[in-house]
Amino acid sequence: MPRLLDYPSQCAELEKMARLESPPPATFEPASLAAPSSAATCLVCGASPARACLGCDGVAYCGDPHRRLDLRWHAPVCPELRRIADDLACFAEHSREQLEAGLLARARRSAAVPTGWDDWLGPDLSPALRRCLSDLATRPLTLAHVLTLLSEHVPKATSGTTAVHVIAAAQRERDVSPALWLELERLFPGRRFAITLIGPELAAGDLGPAVRVVPGLYRRALWAELGRPDLVIGYDCGLLLYPSWKSTMHDLRGSGVPFAITSYRGWEAAGEARVLRAIGAVPLLPPAPNPFASLSARRSTTIANDLARDNAFLSAWR
Ligand SMILES: [Zn+2]
Ligand SMILES: [Zn+2]
Known part of the structure; x- marks a missing residue:
């Protein structure tokens, strides 16, 4: 399993990608930090205990200075990291067979060749389930x-x-x-x-x-x-x-x-x-x-x- 690069190398990679394709603008500033946990380490300096981002629970920082330092890179992805956590929970809750059976039953209602997920999956799905089904198909x-x-x-x-x-x-x-x-x-x-x-x-x-x-x-x-x-x-x-x-x-x-x-x-x-x-x-x-x-x-x-x-x-x- 590859491990996270050191923080300066992560930033260098993100800089490179941002030059090729500007990241979507951050629409909000992520929420504050959770209480310190000894299970977490700061993304920037590696210190532990660290405090998880309350927006996504996907990264942690030793404190506000390092949260602010990483804001440029974290703010655009924080909501998406929250959705990834929701998707993993959705995958854990259902077996692949269950998801697939639901998916195929839904698909059978669609006519002709669909032009997008809405045509094929229909609109009446929870956002996490819709994302998980799209991932399967x-x-x-x-x-x-x-x-x-x-x-x-x-x-x-x-x-x-x-x-x-x-x-x-x-x-x-x-x-x-x-x-x-x-x-x-x-x-x-x-x-x-x-x-x-x-x-x-x-x-x-x-x-x-x-x-x-x-x-x-x-x-x-x-x-x-x-x-x-x-x-x-x-x-x-x-x-x-x-x-x-x-x-x-x-x-x-x-x-x-x-x-x-x-x-x-x-x-x-x-x-x-x-x-x-x-x-x-x-x-x-x-x-x-x-x-x-x-x-x-x-x-x-x-x-x-x-x-x-x-x-x-x-x-x-x-
Ligand atoms: Zn730190
Ligand atoms: Zn976050």
């Missing part, structure tokens, strides 16, 4: 959205089965149940889907006839074994972070198979777009906010005042 629904936007480029296969390769697949993709992936078949009547998850960290073992699992790096050479896909998608695959992507992207560019990628942040999506353009990939969908991003934010493990959402930005290429 962000991958299949992002895929449905891509298929709608790329309908000219991913025609209905003559075999009747649309083959999708999910690259850089990891546990988060494996955790999506086949029933959720197969929601695609309800959204696109008359079409069948074959999903293959491919990623170096995946444990072997198919999830059912419609969702296969192939451990390993994605290479075009795999098509000989798996068949040529109709669409390739990589969820938050971090093209800028992992050099091993380069050959995969070279393989895909110009292959005739469209590929979609998602990113946690706008600046990341813009950087990935530069890399892809530089190797000659042609944009089918330029990077844009994804209406099926998870509504539940995820906190950075190394920077206390940093968070991101799965699949926040989406682009597609060929």
Whole structure:
């Protein structure tokens, strides 16, 4: 488990990100501090006991001077950190199966292919439950959205089965149940889907006839074994972070198979777009906010005042 960076390094990273994409303005000044607790340490100096921020209970300070020093970075994320705590409580309260059953029952009421979470989940949900359900379904629904936007480029296969390769697949993709992936078949009547998850960290073992699992790096050479896909998608695959992507992207560019990628942040999506353009990939969908991003934010493990959402930005290429 990565640990928090030292405070000056956290600030340096936040400065860098703020230069790439200005953080949302803080709308309020976080509330005061709780009573000192010996279980807490100050984010700025590491002193203990420290006093938790009453706004979020997600950070602590030795006292008001260090709370004030960190205000620039903490104020914009304090409300979101509170929501993350609420989401974790919601996930702890319900089993994944319960949440999924509720989700699918709800989804069945929606007509056609939804254009955003409101269409698919309906409006009558508690905010935390709505965020948790969006987090469970962000991958299949992002895929449905891509298929709608790329309908000219991913025609209905003559075999009747649309083959999708999910690259850089990891546990988060494996955790999506086949029933959720197969929601695609309800959204696109008359079409069948074959999903293959491919990623170096995946444990072997198919999830059912419609969702296969192939451990390993994605290479075009795999098509000989798996068949040529109709669409390739990589969820938050971090093209800028992992050099091993380069050959995969070279393989895909110009292959005739469209590929979609998602990113946690706008600046990341813009950087990935530069890399892809530089190797000659042609944009089918330029990077844009994804209406099926998870509504539940995820906190950075190394920077206390940093968070991101799965699949926040989406682009597609060929
Ligand atoms: Zn301190
Ligand atoms: Zn706070």
